[in-house]
Amino acid sequence: MAIKTQSTAQATQPPVDNGSCETPRQALSMFGIEAHMGATIYFDQNSEIYGENEPADYVYKVLSGTVRTYKVLNDGRRQVGAFYLPGDVFGLEIGDEHTFSAEAITDSSILVVKRSAVIAQAARDNGVARELWAATARELRRTQDHLLLLIKNAQERVASFLLEMADRSQTGGAIELPMSRQDIADYLGLTIETVSRTLTHFETAAAIELPRSRRIVLRNRSALNKLNA
Amino acid sequence: MAIKTQSTAQATQPPVDNGSCETPRQALSMFGIEAHMGATIYFDQNSEIYGENEPADYVYKVLSGTVRTYKVLNDGRRQVGAFYLPGDVFGLEIGDEHTFSAEAITDSSILVVKRSAVIAQAARDNGVARELWAATARELRRTQDHLLLLIKNAQERVASFLLEMADRSQTGGAIELPMSRQDIADYLGLTIETVSRTLTHFETAAAIELPRSRRIVLRNRSALNKLNA
């Protein structure tokens, strides 16, 4: 249960695309909209990108950094819906309002385009319409997997998380986690204590190494996979 | 944890649309495809409509009856993904295979159309393309809500379930549940014992009445809503 996002940090508002992006690995386009038709916006660590129930007028793509989406329940507990890494699209809605809030976990640069532009493009171009559908379907698949996670036990959840992150960050066996234990706990529906204990347990069992708290080396992937099911 | 689907029951295969549907409240069309271009198929209770990983060549719409989708985990536990009531569309995928299995909970009549026909229609008609996207987005929203359920406690889960069912079946305060306690438990990530105990508890607290195990009358909706959050 985390609540405080002591983000006095603000987004460095629209210092529009200056061409010199430090991580230009990510395609500077989204749904047929080129970057120059949108804007690259820099968000400081812990700054809000959009809030739940705000109008969903824009669609976002991570160019660098990491983003979390989340929802705060009325009892103050927070559920993290997803983590988005460079290349990932988020904030795409069919309704008029965002269903989750979004925050930058680290300083991030985000490509932002108007949703209306994307939808107009889809009306013109069939391929874009299909891309739009595919993006939502991908998000659905991801959410289904996340849901299946939540019925498993703590070890299985943490193992799945590690394997997912290792897979997505493409850095082989070593992962540099951008998010805190609290973020992980809120994603997995556990407490920070349980996440911490489980990681220590994996380390003791020689399945991982923990040189620093945010750095994790997968030592025995198949052991984790067995838990992952 | 449920596993046995003692369904020797088979689908009364394609006795194509005979016009005389007992519950013609549901529009006999889907994504611009009229019923006569598809087929109405009758499925007996507990018969399989499709299996996980089977090719997703068809899209389905419940005309009468109730359907569950589910996944069996490697440890034998079953997770019910959703219940579909008359009017609901299910089995729509963007990938080539179904990600869940689907079974009829009660004897059901289902409108079935070829996915390729729907996709072809979407390529021609922009409105259909948008409908397709909207259907997937609706499913995403539903899955997100389901996910949020799973981090709540037993009382909150059961209360949410009751309110959802009451809302969807539109029969006012009284609901006739088509599904077993096991189905409910597997949907909510609980055991049948916990579901049963929680219902008894609600009855004791005068929030509901339980004239028969499958019949539930909501007596104090606001009490349930408070739990629902």
Added chain:
DNA sequence: CGCAGGCTTTGACCTGAATCAACGACAGAT
């Protein structure tokens, strides 16, 4: 009508993760 088998409820007990409480480790500020 009575019996059989599946569902559902209820009870007793156990366990995995939450909670409560310290303590350690690290980063930035002075």
Added chain:
DNA sequence: ATCTGTCGTTGATTCAGGTCAAAGCCTGCG
């Protein structure tokens, strides 16, 4: 180099829900 606050780890204890077990209850069938 030391202080300070945040983040992470570890330990002790509690409790919600799972597990195991035994009865009710209902429906269909002989």
